[in-house]
Amino acid sequence: MIIGQVIGSVFSTRKSEKLIGNKFMIVRPEKSMKADGNDLVAIDIIGAGIGEKVLVxxxxxxRIGCDMKDAPVDAAIVGIIDEGQELSD
Amino acid sequence: MIIGQVIGSVFSTRKSEKLIGNKFMIVRPEKSMKADGNDLVAIDIIGAGIGEKVLVxxxxxxRIGCDMKDAPVDAAIVGIIDEGQELSD
Amino acid sequence: MIIGQVIGSVFSTRKSEKLIGNKFMIVRPEKSMKADGNDLVAIDIIGAGIGEKVLVxxxxxxRIGCDMKDAPVDAAIVGIIDEGQELSD
Amino acid sequence: MIIGQVIGSVFSTRKSEKLIGNKFMIVRPEKSMKADGNDLVAIDIIGAGIGEKVLVxxxxxxRIGCDMKDAPVDAAIVGIIDEGQELSD
Amino acid sequence: MIIGQVIGSVFSTRKSEKLIGNKFMIVRPEKSMKADGNDLVAIDIIGAGIGEKVLVxxxxxxRIGCDMKDAPVDAAIVGIIDEGQELSD
Structure with a gap:
């Protein structure tokens, strides 16, 4: 998994019907986790807010771990990092 | 998932019979999503046009999320990004 | 999927018995698809020749899309790109 | 698999219930294994300590190899490297 | 698959019991296959020796192709490249 910060969300009206009801969050990985230029789009099963640090x-x-085994999903927010922790950046 | 722009399509007459009937779109990931030099070829289950921003x-x-579980497919356009949204580039 | 050019093949006499009968082709991805230094070895279910542009x-x-679900295969040539198409390099 | 050093751990109170009971360790891959900026978060089924070199x-x-086939886990510490071995850095 | 050279092995006494009996080989990918800094650890089902070029x-x-479907294994040596072949470096 990686840790990143939720920096926004994105809307898609025309999409796979298996994706209906999901929020698409844009996550920017911590610098220590990924080189620049590697934001990703993840569904959110936890309810993260903009600016929160999350586990992806x-x-x-x-797909399988979020009970969406038949959906075209390849990244998911599966936890929110507790505040006040130092991450080695 | 990543967001990219459809920049073209490509034809393959001699191919796996499991791929017959699919369109192969060339998608260029947003700069914020992937470093340069990482275009990819994705099938399209939504009907995206050249120039549209899509979710891949x-x-x-x-493969599994697009009901093609037995086909040699490793990338698919699964949504079209609504226009007018700002993506952090 | 990515598009690349078949630049050679490689032989392996001592190998997993599940790989017997397969050709191992060396594919060099298009520059627009992958940064330098990312050739890969793919089995070939289509019959591609040296120099041909292929879909990998x-x-x-x-593995699953090429009916080799029990074999240690992680890349396969699944189509040959029709000649005369411009790929954005 | 890659070899890395456990450099810390991270806590997540609000998380997928399938992740409850797991420790999230931050692993920094050996320089010879991954370029800089590629730390990852792995669950730990072995009981590694900070500073130990581990197999990830x-x-x-x-997910499957750690008997968590239904959990959203994509990296796990599966061994601790014996001390005193030279790794080509 | 990629081609690399076996440059060493590594021992892990405390490990997942599903990994008992396996050798962990350190493989350095060919320069044409991966950029520097991408050695990986692979199990070996063929019996490769230090210095041999292998297919990974x-x-x-x-995991599945090496009959270890329940083990935490994500890379395996599945063939030894015949000597005397030119690989485009």
């Missing part, structure tokens, strides 16, 4: 699972873990 | 799912999510 | 599927799509 | 499995291997 | 499968292909 990628690949089949996102 | 990669890996087994593309 | 990676990950579980290669 | 990624992708579906982490 | 990654992801679920390593």
């Amino acid at each position: 699972a990628e690949g089949s873990a996102a | 799912a990669e890996g087994s999510a593309a | 599927a990676e990950g579980s799509a290669a | 499995a990624e992708g579906s291997a982490a | 499968a990654e992801g679920s292909a390593a």
